[in-house]
Amino acid sequence: MKELREVAASALLAVGAVVWLIVVPLMFFRGLLMAYGIGLGSGDPAAASPTFTWARWLGAGIPVVGLVVSATTRRRGWIWFYGIGVVVVAVVAGVRWAQTHPGPPPPPEPTHCVERSGGGNECPGD
Numbered sequence: 001m002k003e004l005r006e007v008a009a010s011a012l013l014a015v016g017a018v019v020w021l022i023v024v025p026l027m028f029f030r031g032l033l034m035a036y037g038i039g040l041g042s043g044d045p046a047a048a049s050p051t052f053t054w055a056r057w058l059g060a061g062i063p064v065v066g067l068v069v070s071a072t073t074r075r076r077g078w079i080w081f082y083g084i085g086v087v088v089v090a091v092v093a094g095v096r097w098a099q100t101h102p103g104p105p106p107p108p109e110p111t112h113c114v115e116r117s118g119g120g121n122e123c124p125g126d
Contacts, residue, residue: 009073013066017081020062027055060089 032038034048063085070078 006073009069009075013070013075013078013082016062016066016069019058020066020085024055024059024062027051027058031055060093063089 031048031051034051035045037044063082066078066082067086070082
């Protein structure tokens with residue numbers, strides 16, 4: 001029974017690696033082709049949205065699940081592989097978050113005269 005679990009865990013980790021390294025990038029590529037209307041779609045980005053959503057979930061979820069499975073079955077090589085995958089996913093997610101969440105807006109310009117000590121002022125239009 002223990003051998004069957006070891007074989008199943010090894011097979012699961014190997015299939016996860018293949019899906020993460022080959023299928024997920026192909027899904028992103030297919031989504032791009034659909035969004036821009038190159039051969040597979042009408043050029044409607046909304047039509048490609050489910051493909052991108054699945055690719056994002058699989059791209060982030062497979063390394064996490066693989067890391068948990070490899071850590072619980074104590075497979076060091078797979079721990080390294082999926083651990084590096086989790087780090088890559090975290091970096092990509094952080095960069096993407098930073099791109100979609102800009103910093104705070106600059107302070108507004110004064111709309112009236114502001115007197116400063118020493119005789120200076122900031123008046124709009126001066």
